[in-house]
Amino acid sequence: MPTLGDLTLHDVTAGYDRHPAVHHVSLRWPAGSLVAVVGPNGAGKSTLLKCVAGRLRPMHGRIDGVEPARVAYLPQVSEVDRSFPITVAELVGLGLWPELGPWRRADAAQRARVAAAIAEVGLQGFERRTLETLSGGQFQRALFARLMLQDAPVVLLDEPFTGVDTRTLEDLVCVLRRWHEQGRTVIAVLHDLALVRAAFPLTTLLARELVAHGPTAAVLTEPNLLRARQLQEAFDERAELCDLDADNEAELAHGGRRRHV
Numbered sequence: 001m002p003t004l005g006d007l008t009l010h011d012v013t014a015g016y017d018r019h020p021a022v023h024h025v026s027l028r029w030p031a032g033s034l035v036a037v038v039g040p041n042g043a044g045k046s047t048l049l050k051c052v053a054g055r056l057r058p059m060h061g062r063i064d065g066v067e068p069a070r071v072a073y074l075p076q077v078s079e080v081d082r083s084f085p086i087t088v089a090e091l092v093g094l095g096l097w098p099e100l101g102p103w104r105r106a107d108a109a110q111r112a113r114v115a116a117a118i119a120e121v122g123l124q125g126f127e128r129r130t131l132e133t134l135s136g137g138q139f140q141r142a143l144f145a146r147l148m149l150q151d152a153p154v155v156l157l158d159e160p161f162t163g164v165d166t167r168t169l170e171d172l173v174c175v176l177r178r179w180h181e182q183g184r185t186v187i188a189v190l191h192d193l194a195l196v197r198a199a200f201p202l203t204t205l206l207a208r209e210l211v212a213h214g215p216t217a218a219v220l221t222e223p224n225l226l227r228a229r230q231l232q233e234a235f236d237e238r239a240e241l242c243d244l245d246a247d248n249e250a251e252l253a254h255g256g257r258r259r260h261v
């Protein structure tokens, strides 16, 4: 499995329509780490993950150590269209896209990998079922199987356990641990702090800005969680980019170099 180096965020501000959703985040996620990203609703967790996945361009700052083509990204389940008329095997097979491209068909070895990934997530027998006939947990399993086939050194998961039962949760956490053991960098946005404490060595706590980052026990303290709540409540949704970011954006728009402070 190919590896990448550490993933580093340098003073990243990101948002929508000139309104920052998360600002001035600097941190390092070491290569091969298993990280939870936590914070209140609206803290900017998904926004930050989208930047790392290359789906959203930061308004300011930069991200080093990641190539969007070598990232496997699972968005929030609400953003995934389940009405698309394809089968479980076809969905999982889409994970081969980086190696097949648009025209080549999967060969026997690749089809065997699709079958193995489906079996690994416990969906043997569901290969020909269409997505809309799956339960929420089965659909999430199928999405995990697709990620497996991408064989990416960096795996980003946005609330991957939403709506799944305990059994599915345990199975999918095992998949995640295997990815970590294989040396991949795994970063997951989560709300269940008990799960984070039990299964994630590193945690990043966000509340529109970075509140804390490091070993999970040192991050998930009462004072840090209280500070996150307070910062989130105090944040002005309508805030514009700060002067520094606006200058930087203007410079970018005129073909200048990005400035980092």
Ligand SMILES: Nc1ncnc2c1ncn2[C@@H]1O[C@H](COP(=O)(O)OP(=O)(O)OP(=O)(O)O)[C@@H](O)[C@H]1O
Residues within 6 Å of the ligand: 016, 021, 039, 040, 041, 042, 043, 044, 045, 046, 047, 048, 237
């Ligand atoms: N596509 C978008 N267009 C405009 N604003 C957006 C968009 N996506 C998110 N936002 C806003 O950005 C802010 C951060 O949202 P984000 O989804 O990143 O937070 P989150 O921490 O992932 O929240 P949650 O835990 O509720 O999923 C929120 O105020 C949200 O309304």
